[in-house]
Amino acid sequence: MIFLPINIPSGNSFVFCIPCKKEVIIFGYEKYRLMQIGNVTVEKGVLLAPMEDVSDLPFRVMCRRLGADIVYTEFISSEGLIRDAKRSLQKLQLADEEHPVAIQIFGGDTPTMVEAAKIAEQSEPDFIDINFGCWVKNVVARNAGAALLKDPPLMASMTRALVDAVKLPVTVKTRLGWDSNSIVILDVAKMLEDAGAAALTVHCRTRDMGHNGSADWSWIPKIKQVVNIPVILNGDVTSALDVGRAFAETGADAVMIGRAAIANPFIFRQAQTYLRTGVEEEPPTVEERIDLCLTQLKMNIAYSGNEKRTCTEFRKFYAGYLKGLYMASSVRRDLVQTSSYAEVETRLWQYAEDLKSGRLHPADNYDTHNAEPEQVAIV
């Protein structure tokens, strides 16, 4: 019997059986899903989302090491870049190790965005991403981010201007629409493709949802029907199983992960294992978590050059590294008061030691609840 694989848009597992002239479902077979953006080609890519104050250079490097196929910088203000603002320029710094990497910029004024894209291009990212999805008031008030969802022709003309101005591919990240009464993504997707966008990431919520409610992945196959450029699914992907489900259910070309990577940076490794083998990895050991946490902290200190400030800013990551561990909240409470790497290191290894030896006991006045993620600013 000869089985001939057929490529079908949904990416389901079908082959064509020549003698029977029938399509047959073969479990475990999936069509290759190669996504190409400029010189970057990834198969079933799992991407790190742009996240302000999170997706900095050390975090991106770490997520790449853990298996993220492409990483994005946090969004960078186009106005800041052309003003030579120190903080914006610092965000352009990329490490060799993190490629493929995209620099994301935002702004409401096309000439400023064009200039900013040219500046960003000098850092030699693999592509430039435009943020048309940020929902926060001070961005929207400047007619940037998701504000452009109210003006799709401007979105398209701005995209075209950037595509014409830089040699690198230009991609776009946006939402479904402004609100549930104005879901414009199908028109917008087509307009952006016509404007030369090399790929489109869709956070499957509307602007007025912010981060509330559920991301509606059912839009992804509809978008895939109207455009030929890669469509990247984003929103509420929280586990390796979700990644598998997102590919299987939607035919997305890649999946982008945001908050779940803060809570569990191992998600990239777990997703890669699951996608390649269909097997779920065991959760990381306490030692692995502590090792990675300390590596990230060390990289952050080296990057910022300010140990004390970095230890303070690093608080948002402790909840993720300790999530679900016995009496983790007590450790977190101690860690948020630390101001040096040495203190963090000592406290974490002491905790690991206590766990191993069984010394931790509820009677020690520890809070027995599992750690909950810290509140981080949500853009």
Ligand SMILES: Cc1cc2nc3c(=O)[nH]c(=O)nc-3n(C[C@H](O)[C@H](O)[C@H](O)COP(=O)(O)O)c2cc1C
């Ligand atoms: C702390 C934080 C910062 C964010 N900053 C950005 C940003 O700079 N640019 C952007 O396009 N989206 C930003 N987002 C949105 C994420 O990229 C992503 O679209 C959103 O979190 C939904 O994906 P998730 O459910 O996987 O988190 C941010 C989200 C969070 C939580």
